[in-house]
Amino acid sequence: MAESAEKETWHEEAKEEQQWYYELFGDRDWDSYKEVEMEYLERNVGHAIYGPPEKLPDERTNGNTGYETEELEHIRKVCATIKKHGRNLSKCNDSDILMSVIFVCLNVEERSRRVAVFRIPRYDPEDKSKQCLNQFVDQNCRVYEDWDDFLSNNLLPKCTYCYPAGGVYDGDENDKVLLGFGETPASKAVSKVFSVLDTASTVVTVSFCSWGIS
Incomplete structure (x- = not known):
């Protein structure tokens, strides 16, 4: 009974947290960044992964982000991946880079954690009539390559998790966020899992510098 009550409590807390993210991010499809605005992309990716920086932004010591050297190296690797796999974004939109952050809430050994996942457009060169897809x-x-691929192949640890349905913050007719609950692939099969929790912030404080596109 106690275990069931704890899971129910986590479900309700996850719903409330995801509702907050929906109200924060759900009013736009993408955040847009020009090539000259990469420090804003780095700041927002840093916020999503590590939470707010402990230092003030400084161009010489932390690339105007406020993050420690090791953190900034990781942030820039993620940003480089976002840029590399969004090379055909101009086919979908005039902006240089489009990105949207979502959060996945984890219930790891009855402890609530969350990790960031970054959604970017995927242009299909084989079918130019298609709308932009998500990766x-x-x-x-x-x-x-899509949200189903993430749900089937992510390397999150064995746990239950809560996520925005389809990997997109969207709401129903009552403006309640549409969610999915499930178990990570590690919960369903014996696999070698490399956890991302070492870089996941336990408390997310978001103050994103965003240019919304609806």
């Missing part, structure tokens, strides 16, 4: 980049710079 996803995780904190380990792994790229997933």
Whole structure:
């Protein structure tokens, strides 16, 4: 009974947290960044992964982000992956880079954690009539061709998780976020899992510098 009550509590907390993210991010499809605005992309990716920086932004010591050297190296690797796999973005939109962050809430041994996943457009050169599709980049710079690919092949640890349905923050007729619950692939099969939790912030404080596109 106690275990069931704890899981129910986590479900409700995850719903509330995802509702907050939906209200924060759900008013736009993408955040847009010009090539000269890469420090804003780095700041936003850093916020999503590590939470707010402990230092003030400084051009000489932390690339105007406020993050430590090791953190900034990781942030820039993620940003480079986002840029590399969004090379055909101009086919979908005039912006240089489009990116949207979503959060996956984890219930790891009855402890609530969350990790960021980055959604970017995927242009299909074989069918120019198609609208832009979504692909996803995780904190380990792994790229997933769509949300089903992420759900089937992510390297998150064995746990239950909660995520925005389809990997997109969207709401129902009552403006409640549409969610999915499930178990990670590690919960369903014996596999070697490289956890991203070492770089996941336990408390997310978001103050993103965003240019919204609806």
